[in-house]
Amino acid sequence: MTLAAALRRPVLPQPAPLPPMLDRIVAVALAAYGFFLPWSVAGTNVTLAVLLLLAIVSGAAVWRSKPWREPTIAVGLLLFAWIVLHTLVLDGPGRLRSPVFSYKELLAAPILFALFRLCARPAWFFRALVAGTLAWAAFNWSALLSVHMSNELLPSRISASFDFALLAFLLLEQGRHAARPWPWRAAAAFLSVTVLFAMEGRTGQLVLLLLLALAAWLHSPPRWRLGALLLVPVLIAALALESGNVQRRMAETSSAVEHTTQVPTTSTAIRLELVRHGATLAREHWLLGGGYTHYAQLHEDAVRRAYADDPARRDLWQSQWARLGNPHDEYVMQIVGGGLVSLALFVAGLAMPVVRRRADGRAVPALLGAVLAFAVGCLFNSLLLDFVEAHYYTALLAWLLARESTAGA
Numbered sequence: 047m048t049l050a051a052a053l054r055r056p057v058l059p060q061p062a063p064l065p066p067m068l069d070r071i072v073a074v075a076l077a078a079y080g081f082f083l084p085w086s087v088a089g090t091n092v093t094l095a096v097l098l099l100l101a102i103v104s105g106a107a108v109w110r111s112k113p114w115r116e117p118t119i120a121v122g123l124l125l126f127a128w129i130v131l132h133t134l135v136l137d138g139p140g141r142l143r144s145p146v147f148s149y150k151e152l153l154a155a156p157i158l159f160a161l162f163r164l165c166a167r168p169a170w171f172f173r174a175l176v177a178g179t180l181a182w183a184a185f186n187w188s189a190l191l192s193v194h195m196s197n198e199l200l201p202s203r204i205s206a207s208f209d210f211a212l213l214a215f216l217l218l219e220q221g222r223h224a225a226r227p228w229p230w231r232a233a234a235a236f237l238s239v240t241v242l243f244a245m246e247g248r249t250g251q252l253v254l255l256l257l258l259a260l261a262a263w264l265h266s267p268p269r270w271r272l273g274a275l276l277l278v279p280v281l282i283a284a285l286a287l288e289s290g291n292v293q294r295r296m297a298e299t300s301s302a303v304e305h306t307t308q309v310p311t312t313s314t315a316i317r318l319e320l321v322r323h324g325a326t327l328a329r330e331h332w333l334l335g336g337g338y339t340h341y342a343q344l345h346e347d348a349v350r351r352a353y354a355d356d357p358a359r360r361d362l363w364q365s366q367w368a369r370l371g372n373p374h375d376e377y378v379m380q381i382v383g384g385g386l387v388s389l390a391l392f393v394a395g396l397a398m399p400v401v402r403r404r405a406d407g408r409a410v411p412a413l414l415g416a417v418l419a420f421a422v423g424c425l426f427n428s429l430l431l432d433f434v435e436a437h438y439y440t441a442l443l444a445w446l447l448a449r450e451s452t453a454g455a
Contacts, residue, residue, distance in 0.1 A: 053117050054403045058451050061111040061164045064104060072100050073167035076158075080175030083438050084209045085182040085202075090437055094154060101157045107164055113156040116447055118398040125391040126152035129338055132384045136337045145338040145383075148431050151440040158441055162448030171445055179213050180233060182206065183240040190244060199245070205434035207250020208423050210237040212442065215257035215415045222265060242282075243289045249426045251286065253419045255279050260418065264411050316367045317374060317426075323348040324378040335385030342371035344382065372431060376424035379431055392430070396421050399443065402450065412446050 064072060075096050082089030101108050114120050126149055133145050162168045186206060189196040199206075214237040221230030238258070241250045262278035263271045286292045310316045326348050327336065336344050349368040353359035362368055373379050381389040399413040420429060420439050429435045 053398065054401055055405070056116055056402075056451070058115050058163075059110065059112055061160075062107060063166060064107060064164050068100075068104065069164075069166050072097075072104070072161055072165045073170045075100055076161060076165060076168065077170040077174035079441065080171040080173075081178035083175060083441060084179045084206070084434070085185075087433060090434075094437075097161060098157060101161060104161070104164060108157075108160045111160050111163055113160040113163075116156075116159060116451065117402075118395060118443070118447060119156045119159055121391055121395040121398055122152040122155050125149075125388065125395060128384055128387055128391060132335060132388070133338055137339055141339050148338075151430065151436045154437075155440050155444050158444035159448050162445050163451060168445060168448060171441075175441070176213065176217070176233065179209060180236065183210055183237055183244075186240055187244045202434070203245045203247040204249055204427055205432065205438075207241050207245055207247025208253060208419070208427075208429070208435050209250075209438045210241045211250045211254035211257055212416060212419045212439070214238045214241075214254065215261055215419065216412055216442070218261045218265070219412045219415065242286045242292065246294065249423050251292065252426075253423055255282055255286075256422060257415055257419055258282055260411075260415055310362075310365075310367070319349075319367065320345075320370070320374050323352060324373040324375055324382070326352070327373075327382045328378055331382050331385065332389075333385050335381070335383050335388060338383040339371075341373065341379065341382060342369050345370060345373070372428050374427050376428045376430050379428045399447065404450070410446070410450055413443075413450070416443055416446060 063069065075093060079090065079093040079097060082093055114123060129145050129149055129152075130142065133142055162171070183206075186199055189199045214234040217230045217234040217237070221227035221234070224230055238254055241247065241254050256279075259275055259279045262274035266274040310319050323345055327341075327344055330336075331344070346363050346369050349365075350363035353362050373382070376392070377389065380392045396417055399417050400409070402410055402413060404410060416439065423429050423435065427435070429439065
């Protein structure tokens, strides 16, 4: 088999089944992990630790399943190895804890992928994930009932909106092949309405718009696809403009773009500052990278240099946003952190699921949608660095890849 063929349709060894009791325990642990993913950091950490222990217990079976032969998993492991090597060379072993913890999803992915392939009940994970996400979406509507709840839910709006948008697309995909599609479509509609009307997550709203356009293409007869691809985003955007949350965020964005010389006070204005100085750092560190633990210092220095001759902005380097270790753009994070090699591996990790093909030579729509959501979201947030989004995407990606590898067995 040629390299191109291996990348398009990798052949993995068929895993041997786990002992019945261990198989049930793994299925329950994977279901618990799925349920906690969208809303509980503590629950996610605890169940991930349990899954790691189960992978160790199932060590021989995990090893024989060779998860590293899945190209997406292999590239993720290479990226993690580069992050570790880069940090060791630049900072020494004492600074490894932060990048290893921040990018542990790259290590979690092969473990989850292997367990999904070994487990006889991987569908339990997805069902629990749907249940947990729908419950979290329902709870997010409480933000409309009181200012207190709105403030409490504000920190999670980015992760929640991204998760809801991604799952809405996957539910539509499930419904497209189901004997009874309407329950799946109803759940997808609920998540979509939640993103548009119950929260202010601009990332999720943009991702939802793109994914619904892709869903319209997939659900339409061939001769209507182009029209559906163009019409559905227009209709959804028109519907979204009726949302007060969307109107407020659009007004904020417009004001920040029009008044770029003012001191940033809104989240949008701060985002524009992060883009401006992130681009500067990318130009300066694109080849070898400035270090995964150094972004905050590099960013503060870039702000100081940019406004050294501007009396009105000279002290902006002392602002909290000027000391962030997160550029809110995963592409910038990778190239500034680890240079061109890091960015190339990150982009390759996005490309692997896209080039994957089924036995009939067709792409996998669920993988295409998941990668599109993540790739677009990474333009506006450091999604691999962020906890909830990274875990949610990684788990779903591992589940989808495992499902395809089993289908192609």
